[in-house]
Amino acid sequence: MIRENQRFFNSILIIADMALITLSLILAWYLRFETDILGHGYGVWSFKQYMISLLLILPLYIFLYYSFGLYDPQRTKNFDSEALQIIKGNVLGFLLILTSLYLINILNYSRYLIIIFAILSCGFCIGERYVLRSSLKYIRYKGFNIKYILVVGAGELGEKFAVKIKESKYIGYEIIGFLDDEFEKGHEVQDSTVIGNLDDIEKVIKNNVVDRVIITLSARHRRTIESIVDTLERYGVKAEIIPDYFIYCPAKPYFDMIDDIPVINIRYVPLEKYSNRIVKRIFDIFVALSGILVTSPILIITAILIKLSSPGPVIFKQERVGHNKKHFDMYKFRSMRVQDEREEKYQWSTEEDPRKTRIGSFIRKTNIDELPQFFNILKGDMSLIGPRPERPYFVEKFRDEIPKYMVKHYVRPGMTGWAQVNGWRGDTSIAERIKHDIYYVENWSFLFDVKIFFMTFLNWFDNAY
Template identity: 55%
Template sequence: MIKENQKFLNGMMIAVDGLVICISLILSYFIRFYVNIFNTNQIRLSFKEYLMPLIIILPLYYILYNVYNLYSPHRRKSLDSEINSLIKINIIGLGILMSMFYIFKNVHYSRYVLLIFSIINTINSSLERYFIRRTLREIRSKGYNLKHVLIIGAGELGCNFAKKINDNKYLGYNIIGFLDDNKQPGYKVSKSHILGSIDELSHIIMKRNIDEIMIALPLGEYGKLGAIISTCEKYGVKAQIIPDYYKYIPAKPYVDVIDDLAIINIRHVPLDFPFNRLIKRILDVILSSIGIIILSPLLITIATGVKLSSPGPILFKQERVGLHRRNFNMYKFRSMKVQTHEDEKVKWTIKEDPRKTKFGSFIRKTSIDELPQLFNVLKGDMSLIGPRPERPYFVEKFREEIPKYMIKHHVRPGITGWAQVNGWRGDTSIKERIKCDLYYIENWNLWLDIKIIFLTIWKGFVNKNAY
């Protein structure tokens, strides 16, 4: 029944995706020529001629959707990951379409229509996926379209999995029971019961309607895995293993393969992938360049204020630790009196710090002292979004005191980040800050970066912990 439902759902999503793509192109045409947001004059092809590329766009996007697994079951896939895939698909699609129009010298078809289409289609497709998810969750929470699961192992691991399933009904799983060699049949475990021993697996499969088997054995019982998996494959039932060493690896471990040997990378970093790094770097260069140009009058005004407020240089350069633990000079507008190199290296800024100038207090409180870091972003030392970089002295100190502190150096440091928009900046908990940094590093996607940019603007630059 589940397979039939999945086929129906996939067919429905393909049809809806096609409709959304068509609507997005039609909207792009009307925005370009009737709203005329670019205020340019161009030879206008007929409406029919603007719809002709759908012959190419539809199969192209269906291929990209398949490449990014958008038609695979997504009970456990996050919406953020789907939106991230949609952003990538539309960037790639725009690049391919622009290239094809250039190669075939189609000069009269407005490139602005394609640009608007990629933006609108990303928004429309994201909204479509959101509403489909909401609908499916409502259906599953009412007991429909359920997957019936048998759990092998009623220890701590199996009970923890069962609790999460029972607490999240929208996932659409129904636990039919447990198999365990250490508990008697009928024993109640997490709202279910022990159905028998592991040796009875084939009998239970034949007797019950089972869609999936979750193997949650402790490490000491891994010798039984071979027989369990053989039985599952013999009867054609899908089996999944919940590893007992899960506490030592992140939520999204990356599995690589050398020949036929699987290797688990204990720290999944999406920005390790070249395409992700390239996209993020392109956005950094474009947005930092635009920021420098737009903010140039403000930069000149602040520079003048710094020069007039106290003797010394306008810019303050401080050594920080960045990507791959390499040191670089981070720029700020100087907000303090000139101090010795040793004081600057090891002293932490406090609320009523006597080293600050009056003008310096203002620019620190409003965070505009950080604006010169746009040049660090342009150089490649930093990114717009990422963990905040720290001085070498404190990096050495925190490395010994804070677990997993050094993982933040797997990515470029940022001007703002997930920790900052969640209030962890200035003289606040380093441990909480690192938790946010780790979340960002392991869950990075373009959507998260966009979200952080909007939250930074929405929450404002003034912060009670900025001093």
């Protein structure tokens, strides 16, 4: 029944997508040739000729949407991932249309119209999916379009799964019961009960509607799991396994292969990809050079004021731990009196720090003291966005005290980061800071960097001392 519903839903979805793509082309034609928004257009092609091009555009876009998984079940996926796939499909469609027109040497097809069409089709399809997904979530929350789940294993892992299902009613899963040899029949697990032993699986499948079986047994029961999977496949029931080591898996599991052996990468790091590192480095260099140029008057004035306010160097160099645990000298404008280097290594700055100079309090409050780090970025020691680097003494200290503290060193440290724009800087919780740093490491994207970049300006004067 669920499979039939999915096929019916996909048919409706394809029809809706085709209707919106057609509407997008019609509106693009109207905006280009019937309005003066982009200047009055005099098209060589008629409206009918543009509509005939749908014979190629519609199959192309439906094929692309299918290729990007937009007709796969999205029940357990978040909407952001679906929207991203729609954008990818539409961008590729736009590029293929332009390439085709160039190769076929069709010069009279309006390029403005194609651009408008690309924007409209992308926006309409994202809006359509949002409305549909929201509607389906509401329907499932009300108890319709349900998938019936049998859980094999009523232990800690099975109970954790049940808790998640209970908290996420919008997914539309209903647990019909648990099978387990270690608990008596009738034993309660959340809102469900143990309905039999592992040997009862064939009988349960025959006498109940079961859309999916979730296996939560430990890996030590390998032979039992193999037997259960064989039984399920014989009856055409889909089986899925939640490994008992799932707590070690990242938010976005990455699998590698060594010959025919799958290897799970425990920590997914997007910046390990060379192409991502190149994009980030280009962005860093551009912003650093622009930053030095724009702030050069501030840099010069600050240097003069520091030199006049107290004896000592203008630039304060402090050893920090960076990418791959390599040590480097991080630059700052000196905001404190010159002190013994051995004492400085072990002291943490505070809001009312007595070591600060008169000009030091101001440049720390305004974050001007951080501006010399643009030169660290140009050198490659740092990035514009990333986890803030720490001194070697504190790295050694926090490594043993804060779980996963060293994960932050998988990427270049930054002038600002996800933790800082969320208020976790200075004398605040190290655990919360690392939590945000790890999220950044595992979820990096260029758009995420841009978001943090603009959030930094909004928070420029907050939490600084």
